[in-house]
Amino acid sequence: MATAKGKGAPTATPKKPARKVRILVGKPGLDGHDRGAKIIARALRDAGVEVIYTGLHQTPEMIVNTAAQEDVDGIGLSILSGAHNYLFPKVMELLRGKKMGDVVVFGGGIIPDGDIPKLLKKGVDRVFTPGTTIREIVEYVNARIQPRK
């Protein structure tokens, strides 16, 4: 069932953060499937995370600019268009260019298992596949992402 593949397994209990964790939920590319992104945004907000949702049809540049402006700690990308092999690495590259390589990037959508190792190699922290529960993602964010600095 719910399979989440990648490094970044939950570590020790995080210290009480000084401020709320800030997550950007992003929809890069041209596909309009935002059902998953909206569910995740809502669930994270309910779990006490500060959530910024980009809305649809974002370019990697738009997403990274928003991430910089909002000074986020993590970015969750939802891609169901099949363009993940281009979009994820592009976002990672742009983040490094802005010296934001420490922002934790995770994602989900329609991503064949065979593509996941390549994405992890590019620096994506974790890729969630269909069937993942809301709770798993919330637990992952709680355990893995803390306020930067």
Place this chain on the structure above:
Amino acid sequence: MYDRKKLAVLAANRKKWKSDCLDPLLAKAPERRKRFSTVSDEEIVSLYTPDAQSNLEYDEDLGFPGQYPYTRGVQPSMYRGRLWTMRQFAGYGSAEDTNARFKFLLSQGQTGLSTAFHFPTLMGYDSDSPRARGEVGVCGVAVDSLKDMEILFDGIPLDKVTTSMTINGPAAMVFAMYLAVAERQGVPFRKLGGTIQNDILKEYIAQHSWIFPPEPSMRIITDILAYCSDQVPKWNTISISGYHIREAGSTAVQELAFTIADGIAYVQAGIEAGIPVDKFAPRLSYFFNAHMDFFEEIAKYRAARRMWARIMRDRFRAKDENSWKLRFHTQTAGCTLTAQQPMNNVVRVAIQALAGVLGGTQSLHTNSMDETLALPTEQSVMVALRTQQIIAEESGVANTVDPLGGSFFVEQLTNEMEEKAMEYIRKIDDMGGMVAAIKRGYPQREIADASFHFQRLVDAGEKRIVGVNAYAIGEEQPIPLLRIDERVEKKQVARTREVRRKRNPRKALACLSALKEASLAPGVNLMPLLVEAAREYVTLGEMCDALRETMGVYTDPAMF
């Protein structure tokens, strides 16, 4: 339809049955759950009897097939006369790739075509736009210009095969290219049959492939209505779609209500544009989802026909019976397919397809088992098509009209579906119609709430999905997937650039400025100008860019 006195006796007997027979059993062996509900979480009771539908009148509420209010079907003989059209949605890679898939499907007994365009086309961008990077040919076929359209329909006689095209934001532009292809094949427009989805309202609500804001988009749509009623009279001008609303997470009632409310908005817009209702309404068609809850879906289709008939006759005073008939396409629910144990999807699709057929659909797409992972392989498409053929040829369900009509359960569900959907429609009317409701984010929010609620039910195990939160297995055997060659993008970009080099640049420019000018003049129909632009190989992206300048663009309000 029922004798009141007899119903009173029945109600009393039922009470007695409950106390004498059912309750003692339940005391010993309770039911599996405290509450049973549909996939939309509507409660279902243990037994349906006629006393709960004492107001049902055969003539007024059901009627005969092919007659008002069409609850039992829009054709008098339904599938005894002609089976539904088996129409698999297909498109990937280049126009050549998809042309080959079309020919394969036709050779396997498919009876109509349905085109899936890639995202850049759906959003009005050419393949060489920076917005198209990584997406060319991936989720559908790349169409930038008439050149691609010529290749896509090469060797397919457009006067014999009907084609459905899932295109909304740039529906007018793609349709113009299709008309130009027909011209080249020597097929007169009046002989063309097919459908453009052209349902922009559900784009704002659910599918999200939009370009322009609602008002200019509605103007383009009424231009298409007027143009087709004159020039392409057999064309289905709008496929008013609940499919995507449902996929976005709505309930069955919401799918029905919002879709019919969209239909009301289009009819209203057509009338306000000065087109007589009976001139365009017969060419409106519908497109619904076939989700997992078998009877709820069948009730939805039956209720949809009855509601539309009543709305068209009583609200819009349409006189032509063809304006009252709700004809619809069905697609099985993509969102119910699971990545886990994907072979199980074949069974899900069969159940959903059967619901579509028992609900009286005019055409059907059955999803392939691998579609949660990628576009389907030829092998899996074949199984999906065979599923329809088995229902048609072997199951016997096509031998009579509306086989479930008169079922206490189905009739009551049909009534409830209509009542609840009408409540939504009244609310939307009170807001000033669907365009106003969309601007307020009303349907969007209702759907997001429903989708979140359902996900909670799944996560809590209250709704069980085989292979996901029930009967899961560990490691799974991967199934073969269709991969889009990365060279498709390069080749497509090169082709579109060549098209721009080879065309008459003066004529192309003239077309674009004429288009812009006309877009600023209400009352000028844009369709003839778009057809002319298509003939001159003006690209889709160029046409859309020209209109973006004058009409503006719509952006996602990004609420969650």
